Amino acid sequence: MAKRRFDLKALPGFTTIAVICFVALYLPIIILVAYAFNAATSTSEWGGFSLKWFASAWNNDQVIDATIRSFQIAVLAATFATIAATMAALATTRTKAYRGLTFKYAFINQPLMVPEIVTAVALLIFFSRIKVWTGYAGLGYLIGAHTAFCIPFAYLPIRARLESMDLTLERAAADLYATPFKAFRRVTLPLLWPGILAGFMLAFVISLDDVVITNFVKLGGQDTLPTYMLGQIRRGITPEINAISTAFLLLSILIVTLFFFASRKRD
Amino acid sequence: MPDKNAIEVRDVSKLFGTGDAQFAALDNVSVSIRENEFFTLLGPSGCGKTTLLRLIAGFDYPTDGQILLYGQDIAPLPPFKRPVNTVFQSYALFPHMTVGQNIAFGLEMLGKPKAEIEARVAEMLKLVRMEALKDRKTSQISGGQQQRVALARALAPQPKVLLLDEPLSALDYKLRKEMQIELKRLQHETGITFIFVTHDQEEALTMSDRIAVMSAGKILQVGSPWDIYDRPAVRFVADFIGETNFLHADVVSANDGRATVRLSSGKEIPATFPSGSSPQGKVTLVVRPEHARVAAPNGTSAHVGHIENVVYLGTDTHFHVRLDDGTPFIVRQQNSRNGHNGFAKAERVGIEFGQDVAQILKD
Structure with missing residues (x-):
């Protein structure tokens, strides 16, 4: 291999800065995970190895309840967001360039730039009005809110995939007598699938993780796992929070890994 | 049918x-x-x-x-x-x-x-x-x-x-x-x-x-x-397809798809022209390099000039000739086994055309 003219690794301090970054990123998480196995009631003094906090979390109905709710919301919101994002991506890449297309890109991605707290307050006011009018008090508000802020996250990988796809393939399908619908189902969709999976995965993780908007929009008894944990921390931390965090972390890693391999296989 | x-x-x-x-x-x-x-x-x-x-x-x-x-x-x-x-x-x-x-x-x-x-x-x-x-x-x-x-x-x-x-x-x-x-x-x-x-x-x-x-x-x-x-009709076609020589000439007579043209050397040769055109006055002629030969200058030469370059290509040799009126002209000649065709750089040569080699362009 030809020697590269410019090697980032040769810069002075590269290794040091890299190590500092990794330590800053992962050391707190490692400590958090370690103390999940603490036998003592403290999150700073080691009292021997134990799994009792995992057991305590497992037997805590509120934790289980919040976890199930988190997943319900994430699955539904990510699904809706992915469908909407796929349609938006098709509409912005598979039509002839027209005036206002760039504006449309910005419009779709705007939720990424609006401060979350602003969206949260806006949704709170909007949904409370709807609640007064309709009397509806279900999970719909949370699912709707999550869907909304998940769309740009699902949109980005799907659009990237569509843009990198060879348009001639769709043209070839049309040339071989495929109607637009059949061309989409037989050629575009199968090739787009990895992008859709990636978009869904991102949306899912973003939804699972959300605190700010959820905290504003949720009604009484609609805690998700993150808002439940936030509530617990206000009352003083026990290693149970560490155990929940650890389980949450493992679950996230597991899901992301599964999606990663699923999308790789389709590629 | x-x-x-x-x-x-x-x-x-x-x-x-x-x-x-x-x-x-x-x-x-x-x-x-x-x-x-x-x-x-x-x-x-x-x-x-x-x-x-x-x-x-x-x-x-x-x-x-x-x-x-x-x-x-x-x-x-x-x-x-x-x-x-x-x-x-x-x-x-x-x-x-x-x-x-x-x-x-x-x-x-x-x-x-x-x-x-x-x-x-x-x-x-x-x-x-x-x-x-x-x-x-x-x-x-x-x-x-x-x-x-x-x-x-x-x-x-x-x-x-x-x-x-x-x-x-x-x-x-x-x-x-x-x-x-x-x-x-x-x-x-x-x-x-x-x-x-x-x-x-x-x-x-x-x-x-x-x-x-x-x-x-x-x-x-x-x-x-x-x-x-x-039989290229226009200059672009002649130029785009294969190597070509362009020559200036004056039409002497033209009818029934056959014309006689006078080259700048004064020599008159027959030429074809695209159907539907009626060439007259000054025209551009096309002659393919393989349809001409170099020889010692004599009375039958269509043009006379000197060789500027000789390019040996194995199967044939290209003679880059500068005609006396200043026009460049390339002759492609097939090689025999005993060396090239006997003409060297700077030598004076005559260009000989075979029968029916010139085509008059429309433009």
């Missing part, structure tokens, strides 16, 4: 852009392509040849004009309603399907019964000699094999016309030569009308029954490879 037209392009224009940026990719083009013909659209990139192919395929719609397929205007139809298939420059094989599935795609879309599809796929695989690779993914086969699959896929639904968009440009020289012969064979065996787009003049001459030379959105000349090469 009168030739039936498979495709008739009538007064087709295609404009791109708007306002000042608007330009005509096709400028009022008309051409007829006969049934069972190997027809080539030849021209440099940007001449409109691919645009014309895309209009016939239905990937784009003409701004003006008609495209008739066996008498029916197909210009407004979407591509999936036209009995015309395309072999793409990039092949555009579906990467998520096997070779067999790719070939079956068009037939499936047409709703053919399963048994018929299977038989047809097998037949196509045999036609392009790819039987063994039916279940391979298209990413697992070579460029030449992908080319064959692309051909088989486009031929499987038995289109009325097959469109080929520079399909050989991605192949290396040897494979390209093989595929040229293969394409000719396929056209002969299937009896399907081929419309082939290329910028490679050699490819066009080898394969085509007829060639349309295009430039700047217009068709300049349509004819057999011999017509195009030996």
Whole structure:
């Protein structure tokens, strides 16, 4: 291999800065995970190895309840967001360039730039009005809110995939007598699938993780796992929070890994 | 038997852009392509040849004009309603399907019964000699094999016309030569009308029954490879196809397709001219380098000059001659085994023309 003219690794301090970054990123998480196995009631003094906090979390109905709710919301919101994002991506890449297309890109991605707290307050006011009018008090508000802020996250990988796809393939399908619908189902969709999976995965993780908007929009008894944990921390931390965090972390890693391999296989 | 037209392009224009940026990719083009013909659209990139192919395929719609397929205007139809298939420059094989599935795609879309599809796929695989690779993914086969699959896929639904968009440009020289012969064979065996787009003049001459030379959105000349090469109508065609010498001359007389012209040396020679033109006054003549010889200057020389350069090419030698009136002239002479043809740089030579070698250009 030809020697590269410019090697980032040769810069002075590269290794040091890299190590500092990794330590800053992962050391707190490692400590958090370690103390999940603490036998003592403290999150700073080691009292021997134990799994009792995992057991305590497992037997805590509120934790289980919040976890199930988190997943319900994430699955539904990510699904809706992915469908909407796929349609938006098709509409912005598979039509002839027209005036206002760039504006449309910005419009779709705007939720990424609006401060979350602003969206949260806006949704709170909007949904409370709807609640007064309709009397509806279900999970719909949370699912709707999550869907909304998940769309740009699902949109980005799907659009990237569509843009990198060879348009001639769709043209070839049309040339071989495929109607637009059949061309989409037989050629575009199968090739787009990895992008859709990636978009869904991102949306899912973003939804699972959300605190700010959820905290504003949720009604009484609609805690998700993150808002439940936030509530617990206000009352003083026990290693149970560490155990929940650890389980949450493992679950996230597991899901992301599964999606990663699923999308790789389709590629 | 009168030739039936498979495709008739009538007064087709295609404009791109708007306002000042608007330009005509096709400028009022008309051409007829006969049934069972190997027809080539030849021209440099940007001449409109691919645009014309895309209009016939239905990937784009003409701004003006008609495209008739066996008498029916197909210009407004979407591509999936036209009995015309395309072999793409990039092949555009579906990467998520096997070779067999790719070939079956068009037939499936047409709703053919399963048994018929299977038989047809097998037949196509045999036609392009790819039987063994039916279940391979298209990413697992070579460029030449992908080319064959692309051909088989486009031929499987038995289109009325097959469109080929520079399909050989991605192949290396040897494979390209093989595929040229293969394409000719396929056209002969299937009896399907081929419309082939290329910028490679050699490819066009080898394969085509007829060639349309295009430039700047217009068709300049349509004819057999011999017509195009030996009887170019305009300067662009003469220049684009093969090496050419241009000479100034004055018309002495012209009638019945035969003319006599006087060269700047004072010598008078016979010349042909494109039908429909009536040459007079000062004209430009075309003489191919292989239709002239260098010899010692004498009374029969059409021109006299001196040799500026001698290029030995194995099979033949190129003599770059500067004529006495200042015009450059190249002579290509076949080599015999005992060395080159005996003329050296700076030597004075006469240019001898064979019978009937000069063509008068329209412009």
